[in-house]
């Protein structure tokens with residue numbers, strides 16, 4: 247029995263695969279990209295929001311959603327949700343909570359110099375154990 251994917255493999259040459267955006271980005275290249283990507287922002291970091299209605303607001307990162315490349319920042323992008331009591335004893339009302347924002351819309355505040363800083367990655371080879379370190383590009387200090 248022939249499967250749909252067999253058909254694709256048989257009828258498309260490698261070159262055609264490369265040209266086709268769908269296969270290129272969706273199937274082959276994404277796992278690679280994900281592998282080499284390192285998060286520049288971690289839970290507990292102080293960040294400043296660069297754009298949107300909360301532009302300029304500072305807050306702490308509460309949660310990361312790496313799959314969607316989003317983060318939740320304390321006090322930023324607060325949305326109201328109207329909750330209806332579906333069961334007896336459940337409270338209805340309006341709940342305010344933070345919505346996830348794209349992690350590219352924030353910048354880390356360097357704990358060493360206090361400025362908004364771009365982050366560089368350095369690999370330390372102390373103790374023969376390679377470890378990735380984040381460094382501030384403004385003061386060149388190691389953050390962690």
Ligand SMILES: [Zn+2]
Nearest residue numbers: 356359382385
């Ligand atoms: Zn710094």
